[in-house]
Amino acid sequence: MRSAGGERPIIASEVSGPGFFEIRSNRRFAGALFGPAGGPAAVRRLRQSLADLPVEARMFLDTPSSDAGRLLLRIQADDMMVRNMLALAAGVERAAWFDIWHDDTDPDAPTNIINSPTGLFEGTPQALGNPNALGSAFGRMAQVLGSATSVVRASISGTPDTYAYRITRKEKPALLVAWRRPQKRGDILAPATVTLPRSGIDCRTLTIDGSPLPAKCSSNSIRLALTEQPVIIGRL
Secondary structure (H helix, E strand, C coil): CCCCCCCCCCEEEEECCCCHHHCHHHHHHHHHHHCCCCCHHHHHHHHHCHHHCCHHHHHHHCCCCCHHHHHHHHHHHHHHHHHHHHHHHHCCCEEEECCCCCCCCCCCCHHHHHHCCCCCEEEECCEEEEECHHHHHHHHHHHHHCCEEEEEECCCCCCCCEEEEEEEECCEEEEEEEEECCCCCCCCCCCEEEEEECCCCCCCEEECCCCCCCEEECCCEEEEEECCCCEEECCC
């Protein structure tokens, strides 16, 4: 835009995920969900065969308290942090989440399944309640990125799957956010120890789901065991 002689704000709308069809192996269910025999009855048929479905499909169809449902929440929280940070690092100035409250009036509606339940609050649109688990993760992400003035990738040698970004914030201390990239969406990585630069950043750590993570700090580095789950380093 600059090279063309102008500059405008870049805004990303309806940011959320992952959706059902973002996972490639789930695309084989498109005909069943949206074909002539599709609709809520098709979703109910899939629910009746949960035990035979791969986890990447089951996590959208099973209950939130199931192992598959908890996996989806973890992936959603991780994805939320990573998507928004990469967007800001690429030049996006505003990102709008979809959606604040998730309408599950018809839990078997195919659109309800493919969009995945990404609402942040309990209650109703007229009377929002407390944040749900994803809403709490969103709150932590907002503390990290809400006042960001720059998001820049840090240089790390020897660990090509490790991503770390330094976030400079207006009138707040700088932060690092780091994670390791899995080979496939939904993979849970075993912890691997990495060393990150932390110049001017407090030796405090918190995963995006709110859990503290042990770390060893020196004057200019931090050593910790990373998985695919983003870790916030510094003082919120």
